[in-house]
Amino acid sequence: MNLVVCVKRVPDTAESEVHIDASGKDIDKSRLSFGINECDNYAVEEAIQIKERLGGTVTVISLGPKENDEVIRMALAKGGDEAIRLEDEAFDGGDGFAVAKALAAAIKGLEFDIVFTGALADDDGYAVVPAALGELLGVPHATYVKKVEILEDGKRAKVGRELEGGLLEFLEIELPCVLGIQTGINEPRYASFKGIKQAAKKEIAIKSAADLGLDPSEVGESGSWAVLEKFTPPVVGEMAEILEGDPEETAAKLAAILKEKGLV
Amino acid sequence: MKDIFVLIEHRRGEMRDVSVEMLCGAAGLGGAVVAVLLGKDVDAFAEKAAGYADKVLYVNDPMFENYNSEAYQKALSALIKEHNPGLVLIGNTAQGIDLAPALAVELGAPLVTDVTALEMDGDKPKPTRQFYGGKLDAHMVMKDADLYILTVREATFQAGEPSKSGEIVKVENPVKEEITYRKFLEYVEPEVGEVDITQSTLLVGVGRGIREDKNLPIVEELAKALGADLAASRAVVDAGWLPADRQVGISGKTVKPKLYLAVGISGAFQHVTGMKGSEVIVAINKDPDAPIFGIADYGIVDDLFKVVPKLTEKIKELKGL
Numbered sequence: 116m117n118l119v120v121c122v123k124r125v126p127d128t129a130e131s132e133v134h135i136d137a138s139g140k141d142i143d144k145s146r147l148s149f150g151i152n153e154c155d156n157y158a159v160e161e162a163i164q165i166k167e168r169l170g171g172t173v174t175v176i177s178l179g180p181k182e183n184d185e186v187i188r189m190a191l192a193k194g195g196d197e198a199i200r201l202e203d204e205a206f207d208g209g210d211g212f213a214v215a216k217a218l219a220a221a222i223k224g225l226e227f228d229i230v231f232t233g234a235l236a237d238d239d240g241y242a243v244v245p246a247a248l249g250e251l252l253g254v255p256h257a258t259y260v261k262k263v264e265i266l267e268d269g270k271r272a273k274v275g276r277e278l279e280g281g282l283l284e285f286l287e288i289e290l291p292c293v294l295g296i297q298t299g300i301n302e303p304r305y306a307s308f309k310g311i312k313q314a315a316k317k318e319i320a321i322k323s324a325a326d327l328g329l330d331p332s333e334v335g336e337s338g339s340w341a342v343l344e345k346f347t348p349p350v351v352g353e354m355a356e357i358l359e360g361d362p363e364e365t366a367a368k369l370a371a372i373l374k375e376k377g378l379v
Numbered sequence: 380m381k382d383i384f385v386l387i388e389h390r391r392g393e394m395r396d397v398s399v400e401m402l403c404g405a406a407g408l409g410g411a412v413v414a415v416l417l418g419k420d421v422d423a424f425a426e427k428a429a430g431y432a433d434k435v436l437y438v439n440d441p442m443f444e445n446y447n448s449e450a451y452q453k454a455l456s457a458l459i460k461e462h463n464p465g466l467v468l469i470g471n472t473a474q475g476i477d478l479a480p481a482l483a484v485e486l487g488a489p490l491v492t493d494v495t496a497l498e499m500d501g502d503k504p505k506p507t508r509q510f511y512g513g514k515l516d517a518h519m520v521m522k523d524a525d526l527y528i529l530t531v532r533e534a535t536f537q538a539g540e541p542s543k544s545g546e547i548v549k550v551e552n553p554v555k556e557e558i559t560y561r562k563f564l565e566y567v568e569p570e571v572g573e574v575d576i577t578q579s580t581l582l583v584g585v586g587r588g589i590r591e592d593k594n595l596p597i598v599e600e601l602a603k604a605l606g607a608d609l610a611a612s613r614a615v616v617d618a619g620w621l622p623a624d625r626q627v628g629i630s631g632k633t634v635k636p637k638l639y640l641a642v643g644i645s646g647a648f649q650h651v652t653g654m655k656g657s658e659v660i661v662a663i664n665k666d667p668d669a670p671i672f673g674i675a676d677y678g679i680v681d682d683l684f685k686v687v688p689k690l691t692e693k694i695k696e697l698k699g700l
Binding site: 129212235239240242244245257275289341350352354362 | 485508515626672681682
């Protein structure tokens, strides 16, 4: 199987404070750590597991600056074979559609059976790439995928999509296809020391918009369906009553409130 | 303004709430509201939708009994080309997000996903959506076009009472060719475990903030002292630290306990949807801007590893344990 996996490098904001920067269109990233987008980590693992079962190659693709090499190399260290990074100022500020166009242009030149992507990005949450990429490549797609089984003829796959309430929708899909992977589909491995050493030596092919035959107007902000006008803090309803004090005090206050409400 | 198409979503004999919400939301936008219903023998849904729409386009065909992106995309694309609406609303659901981006690419229509608020600038939508797990609102400007597509988050619009009686137009299935590349097989229910958290009176919900499974005893002790069951956010279940039947949220359970004590949970929409109906919500999180504080009744902004053991101590004292 020829497998392609698309990975994004994102700031980890789940447990950090997020501050809008002076431009109003971005956040202050100076104190944030970065890593692979969570779903993409599962997508990498799924691609590698299929390669281990059925043979083939895994090509890792990422759109972004040199810093993305870190997440690319980690995917290579786990079992990826080839790597392509799409880098061009023209790609800046693109939404999911603009990103999908750049990815499609890079993937069109490859032989592939399955393209894996994450189902959605932790930062923008667009969730557009899997279905848009399938359409751009002219192949079927499925997203929120939580089970993948390649059928015996190697030309179709049985795929389970996660729906609301945890219900799984099973379908049969023709290959080649694009699958958007949901978290929890597998247990992503850690890279071995040997793998990391080997990955450090692998070449990452760099492609610009021109290399991919893309006009700058097709990608980045100008090629997007929508652009960000500004960020604002979310509108919240009535905020929680925040209990003040050191842990001893706040714990005592909360315990008293729970007792008063008859919950203890 | 041109017509507004609203795709009616249904599954296993039920019309999903987001459908009526979108019909109600669309009613205030300016154009005639046209409900688009693809299904097999779902006349009842057509009638229900008619109560909220100016017109219902109903395609009754076995092809649409269960959702299939291939069949849905072909049918919608044909209906849109024929009827020429200016805006199409689709639920931002596991179905909608599997469908809308491909449809938008095919039709060359700008799409914004997961819309949480909507204003119109003439014929052009000005959607708001969220970034960073709900920590920021993003105000979007769409590219000028004749047709726009939005996927709308559940509960963005309020479902009201039916006030219209739109004409139900039965449309011949525009999809003439066979559906070949994607085939629906079956639905499989999630596994059921020992504890049914939907029945629990008290829940301690644990999230990513717990960092490692070896830290779980801290919250287990608290739950034990309270006599509560443990629930979890997606991250904790994905990591395999708690079983899937403990997951609260869109792809897990919806719970309404008397107390939901959220520990190390930031409060992304996906989780909050499943627990916002709890009677009393308490959150312990070190990020003062965590969205969970926006829905909690009481909050402690601090390190959970310091607060939770103290809280367990205090609860035990109160109970004389």
